[in-house]
Amino acid sequence: MTRARTKVRRSRQAGDGGAPMAENDLRVEFAANTASEVSAAIASAPRRGIATRGQDGPIWDVNRNTGGATLALVGPLADIRRTAIDWERRIATVPGGVSVGDLIPHLLRHGWFLPSPPSRLDQTVGAAIAADERSQRPHAGAAFADHVEALELIDGCGERREITPQADPSAFWATVGGTGLTGVVTRAEIAIRPVTSAWLSADSTKCASLDDLIERMSDVRCGPDTQCFLAAKLDPTALGGQVGRGVITEAHPVPATELPTARQPDALAFDADPAVGVRPSGFARRIWHRGVSAAHKFAYHLAPSETQGGLLPACTLFRPRDPGPNECVITYEFAVPHDASRVIATALRLIAASGTPIVRARLRRADASGSALLTAVPSAGWIAELDLVPTASTGASLDLIDEAVAASGGAVRLASDRRMRPELVAIMYPGIDEWRDIREKLDPKRRLHSDLARRLGL
Amino acid sequence: MIDAVGNVSSVLVVGGTSDLGQSVLARLIGPRLRRVVLAGRPSESMDRAANHVRNAGVPEVETIALDATDRTGHRPAIREAFADGDIDVVIMAVGWCPIFDPADPNVNVATRCVETNLTGMVSLGLLVSECLKGQGHGTTVWFTAAAAGVPAHSEAVFAATQAGIDAFAASLAEQHRDEGLRTIIVRVGPIPTKLGYRGPRSIPGADPAAVANAVAVAIRSKQQSVVYVPAQARSAAARLRRMPASLRRRLVGRAADRSKHPSTS
Numbered sequence: 001m002t003r004a005r006t007k008v009r010r011s012r013q014a015g016d017g018g019a020p021m022a023e024n025d026l027r028v029e030f031a032a033n034t035a036s037e038v039s040a041a042i043a044s045a046p047r048r049g050i051a052t053r054g055q056d057g058p059i060w061d062v063n064r065n066t067g068g069a070t071l072a073l074v075g076p077l078a079d080i081r082r083t084a085i086d087w088e089r090r091i092a093t094v095p096g097g098v099s100v101g102d103l104i105p106h107l108l109r110h111g112w113f114l115p116s117p118p119s120r121l122d123q124t125v126g127a128a129i130a131a132d133e134r135s136q137r138p139h140a141g142a143a144f145a146d147h148v149e150a151l152e153l154i155d156g157c158g159e160r161r162e163i164t165p166q167a168d169p170s171a172f173w174a175t176v177g178g179t180g181l182t183g184v185v186t187r188a189e190i191a192i193r194p195v196t197s198a199w200l201s202a203d204s205t206k207c208a209s210l211d212d213l214i215e216r217m218s219d220v221r222c223g224p225d226t227q228c229f230l231a232a233k234l235d236p237t238a239l240g241g242q243v244g245r246g247v248i249t250e251a252h253p254v255p256a257t258e259l260p261t262a263r264q265p266d267a268l269a270f271d272a273d274p275a276v277g278v279r280p281s282g283f284a285r286r287i288w289h290r291g292v293s294a295a296h297k298f299a300y301h302l303a304p305s306e307t308q309g310g311l312l313p314a315c316t317l318f319r320p321r322d323p324g325p326n327e328c329v330i331t332y333e334f335a336v337p338h339d340a341s342r343v344i345a346t347a348l349r350l351i352a353a354s355g356t357p358i359v360r361a362r363l364r365r366a367d368a369s370g371s372a373l374l375t376a377v378p379s380a381g382w383i384a385e386l387d388l389v390p391t392a393s394t395g396a397s398l399d400l401i402d403e404a405v406a407a408s409g410g411a412v413r414l415a416s417d418r419r420m421r422p423e424l425v426a427i428m429y430p431g432i433d434e435w436r437d438i439r440e441k442l443d444p445k446r447r448l449h450s451d452l453a454r455r456l457g458l
Numbered sequence: 459m460i461d462a463v464g465n466v467s468s469v470l471v472v473g474g475t476s477d478l479g480q481s482v483l484a485r486l487i488g489p490r491l492r493r494v495v496l497a498g499r500p501s502e503s504m505d506r507a508a509n510h511v512r513n514a515g516v517p518e519v520e521t522i523a524l525d526a527t528d529r530t531g532h533r534p535a536i537r538e539a540f541a542d543g544d545i546d547v548v549i550m551a552v553g554w555c556p557i558f559d560p561a562d563p564n565v566n567v568a569t570r571c572v573e574t575n576l577t578g579m580v581s582l583g584l585l586v587s588e589c590l591k592g593q594g595h596g597t598t599v600w601f602t603a604a605a606a607g608v609p610a611h612s613e614a615v616f617a618a619t620q621a622g623i624d625a626f627a628a629s630l631a632e633q634h635r636d637e638g639l640r641t642i643i644v645r646v647g648p649i650p651t652k653l654g655y656r657g658p659r660s661i662p663g664a665d666p667a668a669v670a671n672a673v674a675v676a677i678r679s680k681q682q683s684v685v686y687v688p689a690q691a692r693s694a695a696a697r698l699r700r701m702p703a704s705l706r707r708r709l710v711g712r713a714a715d716r717s718k719h720p721s722t723s
Contacts, residue, residue, distance in 0.1 A: 048593070048594070066459060066594040066638075067592065068594070390463045390464070392464075395490070398463065399490070419462050419465060421490065454459070455459060
């Protein structure tokens with residue numbers, strides 16, 4: 001274990017009226033190569049605890065620990081070459097610090113794919129489990145953790161535990177969605193499925209209103225055995241009766257034999273979208289974000305009303321990489337039950353009314369799956385994912401939307417939350433008390449901590 | 459911690475009954491402000507201020523006894539303020555501007571003024587800074603006079619304390635930058651507060667509410683570290699400082715005369 005007190009001077013780049021900037025520039029950082037080094041790091045955590053963060057990817061409240069220490073899994077714990085694939089049992093054993101962006105091409109190279117790939121490539125496998133990541137699949141078993149067969153967890157006492165959903169369901173389902181407060185995942189066994197190509201065949205439908213979109217998305221039927229990905233790209237500039245209009249994409253994997261001949265030789269190649277290269281600052285950034293927001297409008301108008309059988313690369317299942325920790329975009333992600341789709345329209349209207357540019361808006365259908373205690377999707381419903389550039393009045397609007405989401409029985413996702421009020425946690429997450437009991441056993445001294453836990457009083 | 463959209467959830471006001479502290483607090487009060495700590499000499503006005511904050515809907519309001527001149531009590535008081543959780547914003551609003559007769563200076567009053575405005579504030583500032591470093595985040599707001607450094611005819615002692623505290627806060631800000639903490643220095647022009655306002659005449663838009671607004675904007679913006687209220691004070695102070703002494707004496711003297719005899723202006 002190497003312990004370094006490093007002074008990190010981040011560029012002072014403030015964004016549109018209140019850029020979220022990491023406030024703590026002096027950090028105690030631990031880097032662990034092995035599980036025993038993770039234990040040692042947890043044991044020597046300072047008073048304000050320790051948070052686990054990935055090697056790359058954005059630093060949000062969930063993996064930031066201001067005034068405390070952070071732990072990064074490095075070396076063998078983040079080495080994709082340590083991934084073992086069991087061809088008989090169809091299981092990949094992956095070190096916890098490997099990023100999803102490394103894992104997916106590695107699996108594809110050997111002809112495998114994840115049944116429910118998490119939406120972000122820049123997070124680690126451990127983080128995807130702790131965040132209870134959801135794929136775009138619209139049926140049960142759509143959570144990434146539903147396909148995790150076993151975990152190696154270093155808990156808050158520094159003890160190494162092998163947990164499976166069968167042998168130790170309470171620890172397992174507290175860790176899934178537990179935002180990393182129950183322990184550090186150092187190894188995961190994930191079920192995988194064979195594929196012959198990294199391409200999807202997609203049908204898209206343009207819908208002129210949210211009701212239409214919701215209706216069509218509800219009508220999509222595909223069983224849990226078929227691979228089907230369903231997501232809608234919303235036009236955030238639309239208002240009035242057209243609020244929430246967008247384009248639905250329903251995609252299925254394509255066998256290599258059905259690909260055009262030119263694509264067949266490298267059918268399993270996976271090219272993730274590179275990080276967005278443009279990072280304008282200051283006033284230019286303000287115009288840029290408005291422009292991106294308006295581009296959605298053109299994209300909607302230019303989209304054909306219906307397409308069938310278009311080929312899409314598998315990288316379209318993931319969100320583009322975030323350009324960096326200083327980016328002033330915040331992700332507001334919430335889930336609402338099936339019959340509360342009007343909350344999505346309310347949210348889009350309120351955000352538009354506050355003058356906040358939405359640079360990305362996605363809607364997914366989610367089915368209840370797994371039994372994570374801190375899951376945002378306790379029953380079947382909708383997940384809306386909005387990337388916003390906060391302005392002076394964004395906070396107040398989001399507070400109103402929080403209330404509406406909580407009243408409808410939905411929840412704001414903890415993993416991407418950066419501003420929610422602590423009172424709402426108990427309403428949105430009814431399993432919180434049970435989760436706290438289990439956390440008490442796994443981390444009685446509260447050594448694992450984060451800014452999120454501190455703000456929400458988890 | 460100030461969150462991603464700029465919500466402040468806890469505030470400590472050192473000098474809980476000061477006009478500027480109160481007005482900044484009133485501006486920050488909202489549904490997201492959860493905890494307010496007022497530190498100051500126990501008094502009726504202190505209780506009134508605490509009740510006012512409580513009535514505005516802040517769930518946790520604490521008062522802590524603190525006397526700027528009693529330096530032994532500083533450490534326990536500041537520790538107590540930080541004991542129950544992180545503090546996002548600390549407002550340093552202790553100040554005393556006694557009326558001096560230049561013809562008959564009272565040395566006791568003068569040293570007490572320095573003890574309150576400078577010695578006490580330096581001690582409190584260092585202790586607050588220590589606690590903020592411990593929690594790893596936080597914003598400190600300092601109030602100083604825009605005209606600090608401009609020779610004043612009648613307020614030599616007050617001017618000295620203001621120049622001192624300004625230099626101290628600016629240097630502390632540099633230190634804090636490396637620690638990831640923020641410091642906002644608010645250089646205040648002639649503004650009517652109970653500290654005593656003996657300026658030439660009121661400038662429209664220069665009142666405690668304007669100060670509060672400027673502070674709230676600076677906290678949100680994450681860019682501004684020095685704020686002048688009113689904004690004209692920045693150029694006015696710079697010009698007064700660079701002006702030939704004879705010209706300044708004539709200008710300031712004339713303004714002082716005018717304020718003494720408002721009917722003739």
